[in-house]
Amino acid sequence: MLYREAGQFKTSYAADQQLFPILQDRIGVISLLAVAAVGVPLIASDYWLTAILIPFLVFALAALGLNILTGYAGQLSLGTAAFMAVGAFATYNFHLRVPGLPILVSFALGGVSAAAVGVLFGLPSLRIKGFYLAVATLAAQFFIPWLLVKVSWFSNNSSSGVITAQPVEILGFVFDSPVRKYLLVLVVVSVMALAAKNLVRSSVGRAWMAVRDMDVAAEVIGIRIMRTKLVAFAVSSFYCGVAGALYAYAYLGSVEPDGFNLDLSFRILFMIIIGGVGSIMGSFLGAAFITLLPIFLDIVLTDGALWLGLNLPSGMTSMAQLVVFGALIIFFLIVEPLGLARLWQIGKEKLRLWPFPH
Amino acid sequence: MQFFFEVLIGGLLAGVMYSLVALGFVLIYKASGVFNFAQGAMVFFAALTYVGLQEKFGLPGWVVFLLTLGVMVLLGIAIERVVLRPLVNQPQITLFMATIGLAFFIEGFAQIIWGTEVRRLDLGIQDEPIESVMTRFDMLISSFDVTAAVVAGVLVAVLAVFFNKTRIGRALRAVADDHQAALAVGIPLKQIWAIVWSVAGFVALVAGLMWGARNGVQFALTFVALKALPVLILGGFESVLGAIVGGLIIGASEKLAEVYLGPLIGGGIEGWFAYVMALLFLLVRPEGLFGERHIDRV
Numbered sequence: 001m002l003y004r005e006a007g008q009f010k011t012s013y014a015a016d017q018q019l020f021p022i023l024q025d026r027i028g029v030i031s032l033l034a035v036a037a038v039g040v041p042l043i044a045s046d047y048w049l050t051a052i053l054i055p056f057l058v059f060a061l062a063a064l065g066l067n068i069l070t071g072y073a074g075q076l077s078l079g080t081a082a083f084m085a086v087g088a089f090a091t092y093n094f095h096l097r098v099p100g101l102p103i104l105v106s107f108a109l110g111g112v113s114a115a116a117v118g119v120l121f122g123l124p125s126l127r128i129k130g131f132y133l134a135v136a137t138l139a140a141q142f143f144i145p146w147l148l149v150k151v152s153w154f155s156n157n158s159s160s161g162v163i164t165a166q167p168v169e170i171l172g173f174v175f176d177s178p179v180r181k182y183l184l185v186l187v188v189v190s191v192m193a194l195a196a197k198n199l200v201r202s203s204v205g206r207a208w209m210a211v212r213d214m215d216v217a218a219e220v221i222g223i224r225i226m227r228t229k230l231v232a233f234a235v236s237s238f239y240c241g242v243a244g245a246l247y248a249y250a251y252l253g254s255v256e257p258d259g260f261n262l263d264l265s266f267r268i269l270f271m272i273i274i275g276g277v278g279s280i281m282g283s284f285l286g287a288a289f290i291t292l293l294p295i296f297l298d299i300v301l302t303d304g305a306l307w308l309g310l311n312l313p314s315g316m317t318s319m320a321q322l323v324v325f326g327a328l329i330i331f332f333l334i335v336e337p338l339g340l341a342r343l344w345q346i347g348k349e350k351l352r353l354w355p356f357p358h
Numbered sequence: 359m360q361f362f363f364e365v366l367i368g369g370l371l372a373g374v375m376y377s378l379v380a381l382g383f384v385l386i387y388k389a390s391g392v393f394n395f396a397q398g399a400m401v402f403f404a405a406l407t408y409v410g411l412q413e414k415f416g417l418p419g420w421v422v423f424l425l426t427l428g429v430m431v432l433l434g435i436a437i438e439r440v441v442l443r444p445l446v447n448q449p450q451i452t453l454f455m456a457t458i459g460l461a462f463f464i465e466g467f468a469q470i471i472w473g474t475e476v477r478r479l480d481l482g483i484q485d486e487p488i489e490s491v492m493t494r495f496d497m498l499i500s501s502f503d504v505t506a507a508v509v510a511g512v513l514v515a516v517l518a519v520f521f522n523k524t525r526i527g528r529a530l531r532a533v534a535d536d537h538q539a540a541l542a543v544g545i546p547l548k549q550i551w552a553i554v555w556s557v558a559g560f561v562a563l564v565a566g567l568m569w570g571a572r573n574g575v576q577f578a579l580t581f582v583a584l585k586a587l588p589v590l591i592l593g594g595f596e597s598v599l600g601a602i603v604g605g606l607i608i609g610a611s612e613k614l615a616e617v618y619l620g621p622l623i624g625g626g627i628e629g630w631f632a633y634v635m636a637l638l639f640l641l642v643r644p645e646g647l648f649g650e651r652h653i654d655r656v
Contacts, residue, residue: 076451124637128644131393131454135587136640139633146630150623262584266458273455319474322466329459333452334444 003351019198036186041179049178050251052291057182057189058246060287063271064196064280065239070269071278072200073232074212075125075133079140080240080268085260086144087114087241088248089154092163096156103168107188107245114241115234117144122233126226141262148257155257164254181250188246192239197280199235208232209278270325274332276341285340294321364499365617366610371503373609374510375572378565379586380593380601381513382558387595388534389554391450392442395457398583399464400559404430405566405575409479410472419481423563430559433464438552465580474577479570506568513564514602517557521598526553534596588636594646603647608632 003024010016020026044053066080091110094101101109121140125133148154149161156163168175168184175184199205207228210218219225248255267290275286294317301317336342379401386394408426411417417425441456521527532540533550541547569579585608593604616628639646 074451076454121637124640128640131451132591132640132644134454135591135633136637138584138587139630139637142630142633146626150626266462269455269458273459316470319466319469322462323470324466326459326461326463326466330441330456330463333448333456333459334441337448337452 001352001354001356003348019194033190036190037183041182044182046178049182052295054178054182054185054251056287056291057185058243058251059268059271059291060284061189061192061246062240062243062268063275063283063287064193065236065243066268067272067275067278067280067283068196068200068208068239069232069236071272071276071282072205072212073208073229073236075122075229075232076131077137077236078134078262078265078269079121079137079144081260081262081264082140082144083114083118083237083240084244084247084264085148085257086117086237087111087244088255088260089148089163089257090114090241091245092165092248093154093156095166103166103170103249107242107249110245111238111241114244115238118233118237118240119230122230122237125229125233138262141265145257145260160256161258162254162256163248165249165252168249175250185246185250188242192242193280193284196239200280204228204231212278270329272339273329274339276339277337279339279341281344282339282341285344289340290325293324297321297324362614365613367499368503369610369613370606371500371507371609372613373589373606374503374507374602375565375568375582375605376585376589376609377602377605378506378510378513378561378568379583380589380605381510381517381598382561382565383586383590384593384595384598384601385517385558385561386554389530390442390533390551391537392453392457393450393595394558395454396437396461396464397558397562397586398580399461399468400430400433400562401566401569401583402575402577402579403433403464403468403566404559404563405479405570405579406468406472406477408563408567409477409570409575413477426563427560430563431556434555434557434559435552437555438548442551442555443548461580465577469577476574476576477570479567479575481567481571502572506572509564509568510602513561514598517561517598520557526550530554585632588632590646591636592639592646594648597646597648600646600648608635611635 003022005022005024008021008023010021015021020029040053041049062080062084065083066077069075069077087110089110090113091106094109095103095106098106117140121137124136128136152158152161155161158164168181170184175181200208207218207223210221210223211225211228211232215225218228244260252259271286271290272283273286274289275284276282297320298317301320332339379397382397382400383394386392386397404426407429408422411422411425412419415422437460441460442453445453445456519527521531529540529545529550530553532543532545533547537547540550565583566575566579569582573579573582586605589601589604589608591604592607593600593602612628612631615631620627
């Protein structure tokens, strides 16, 4: 009863085309954004902001990028972290070497650089697909961090390629405290997520899905495969690049190329598998899940061991993390291949009738 | 020139080690069409189990070998039951992602049981230059590498006989050709998959022992195993011969590149050279040197 679209008539084209056509969705999204923008900064402690909420949003953006490529366009990539690295380092260099460049423009340029690199490594996708492509993107994953370490120009000649993010300042307003950084990330991520939601229902997004579902059929109905795939790589890498820049500027403060390793790529891949492949919502759910799970496991294992009087060997929690991640991936692929987003959808369908039986 | 040959032979022999890992991938891919990302984790798990059992019970090497083999067979059967059977008929990409999950699971599981520290694995093979070669040709060739090459050769011969001469081997090839046709002529598909994963476990054990004896049994083994991926791209996913030749090419070119190209662009290129080479190769010949030409053209 709560979530029922009956009686909501669309009387104009604008009403038919809006991003959230159902009133309850609009209310939900607006109240969610309001809580995130006003409520959270009032309540949340610095620990929550810096250790959970900011990384959650940054990873959600990266997962969104990967989801565009893997979920919507069907091209598997294991090089997400490398594209994030390109975004972070490009942003750093643009901001360092072009005086007076607004930081948001630097972020965008970082994203554009990542997009260019993404297209370059996406070229093999024109000839191959599936896990062949995954191996090809591994090349990006190993090559790019190496390049960023070796060419010291990228890190302004710092030792071992570490860069320290410049202070973020927009129109004289400095984003230095956790709350301010959180708000910056929130705005960027919300805008980009809404843009992505809009994009995937446009002709571009439909072309991606057509290519994903059956490339030959897509070609027959006149979709240019080459352009579609490369656009997917470009947009996806742009999102990953901006996520990388935020990772450096709002989350960690200083990053090194080796931080953008294969593990990070896998973590983001896990986010979209668990959250939901081919779903904007899923990217957020998956990012929240993967960000919270280690903290949850840590608490459970430490407290559980204390309670049982066991002495856990060091590193046990990180090993347990691997096991739980692996098991969850297999579990989700078998039981619910569409991930948490599908569960959310089922919940919404149930809410149409609930609490009445019919 | 002497130095060149020394590097070349060293590289070729190192390539044999990659081939050992790549063989495991090929076996599973041939029989079930699954690209098993967890092969590296299985190599790690096998080596760790071997060392762990040896330390714990102090049994002679061959007993431990058989015990570990038993563990790997059990693992193979478990994987077939728990992971593969529910995912039959899913797209390849789903299976691939499932094996990534499997890899994480095995890596974590192995270290929970056996601990995280680096262990030494002693097979009683000396990792020293062979003297007769040193005096005669003035080249440093490690006897360990030569042993690894011989082991790989024997392994390939055994697998070739197994695949071509035995009943199970023929069934395996039939399954690889066409699942449904194989089922129709009465080949027990589930059993065959369990066997294939067990054989892959055996290959993983051999590879794990060789790599473990060389570098110590540690988590980094799983990264070495990733190097098998470019080997496969080069050699072709369905070909045992391709795995060997691909491994040799990758090993040799990687070492040569490191020695001759490395100083020019800053060194440390071993980490990515193989992948970039595979990437370029994919653009020219996506099915690999010996693979079957049935990749879906896009």
